[in-house]
Amino acid sequence: MATYTVWVTTGQGLAASTCSAISITLVGAHGETPKHRLDHEGKDFAPRAVDEYQVPSAQCLRPIVLIRLHKEPYSFFPSDSWLCNCVQVTSPEGDTYRFPCYQWIEGYRTVELREGADSQVICINRNRSLLTSIQILNCYHFQAKTAAEDAQHPLLLQHRQEELKARQEAYRWKVYNPQWPRCLDVASVDELDFNYKYSQTKTTIFMLRAIKTELELKLKGFSLCTGSWEKLEDIRKIFWCNKNLTSEYVSEHWQEDSFFGYQFLNGVNPVVIRKCTVLPENFPLTEEMVVGSLGEGTTLRDELKKGNIFLTDYKILEGIPTIQLNGEQQYLAVPLCLLHLTPGGQVVPLAIQLSQHPGPNSPIFLPSDPEWDWTLAKIWVRLANFHVHEVNTHLLEAHFLCEVYCMATLRQLPMCHPVYKLLIPHTSYTLHINTLVRTNLIQPGGLFDKMRGRDGMLKLLAKSVENVSYEVLCLPDDLEARGVSSLPNYYYRNDGMRIWMAVER
Known part of the structure; x- marks a missing residue:
């Protein structure tokens, strides 16, 4: 005994x-x-x-x-x-x-x-x-141990197989939309394994934030508002109880060209800017148009050769349907925005075309245009950038593709596998938040449908899936492909590469 x-x-x-x-x-x-x-x-x-x-x-x-x-x-x-x-x-x-x-x-x-x-x-x-x-x-x-290291213990090899069989039965694939990545087959977060649900603390914080946001909108009078703002100053009312240094800076500098350009480097969507060495055929910009913006002693041709011209192109938005809000048809521009890296290291807008088809009905807007013509052109670009960020950079790349990796990890790697141990900390709450997105945010009649139109979102994300590649998701390759590896003041690149190198080590 x-x-x-x-x-x-x-x-x-x-x-x-x-x-x-x-x-x-x-x-x-x-x-x-x-x-x-x-x-x-x-x-x-x-x-x-x-x-x-x-x-x-x-x-x-x-x-x-x-x-x-x-x-x-x-x-x-x-x-x-x-x-x-x-x-x-x-x-x-x-x-x-x-x-x-x-x-x-x-x-x-x-x-x-x-x-x-x-x-x-x-x-x-x-x-x-x-x-x-x-x-x-x-x-x-x-x-961590690989299967080869367990070869001397048949019980351990059997344990690996049984663990994966149980996981594959528990985590089943589902097709939410034929043109989207597959996802976890559950109808609500209540069906999730306890280990992949929000913790009690996180659930409480999540609920409190939602209640606080809804209460704030009601107090500010926005929850039932159907009219338009009378003047731009009214927009500042949004921030009266959430002021911080960033919001104050943005409210004071948002119209400046230097800040507009800076946001392509370090704003919400710093992954669309790319070096431009040859102007697109559908962007008929001439030397005469920009001679006053480039400064003395240089030309557009020279700046293109030096690698000082950059482009953001939102062609992916072409053909995306929009909705009516409060009886008013909504619109979406499909702009091309050319930017210039100045000798002082600032990135500033050089020219904007709000469609992919040049002509009399699609003029090219310039910094030399009347102030509000130029300001509105920049606003349309920023709106297009927001849509691409929300659906492509955020929803697809930061949520739905992560769910694919999470599911593959759970279904194909036993807990003791070295790669499982490397990946699993990065999947915390992925299944919970994505299930909430599908059941509350993007379902028919949900917030996304009411504010932006679900049909447009479905089509835009499907187009994003067609265009995504491993190169886009591999930061060093993506930076090199976009020609921004040496772009000054690009803190997204600097911080991202530090994280990339840490993970690689």
């Missing part, structure tokens, strides 16, 4: 504990123990507690490769969820095995955990209280 010492660590938070009956099975290379109930007098598995138990075995199990945690009904208590951080087992011979979990165990089920930890030691208080010197190790620090 052998006796194994088992420590079970519960996660933080009031809801982390459980009232269910918890049992354990130790699985070794030479057999396994019967299911053994983990139970003391008083409360077991309290938040942040480390509980110690003795588990008997009729034989030596060395080495222990798996454990099974059985969560079952207890007395009259209802089904609940338990946040198990990790389990540590010490054999009679003094060998220590660590089994990371770091997940919510919902309802009544059995969870298999495989052994594997790095060289760090979890220091445990023998009084079954809190960890004394090292807080719970994050599961991504635990040792």
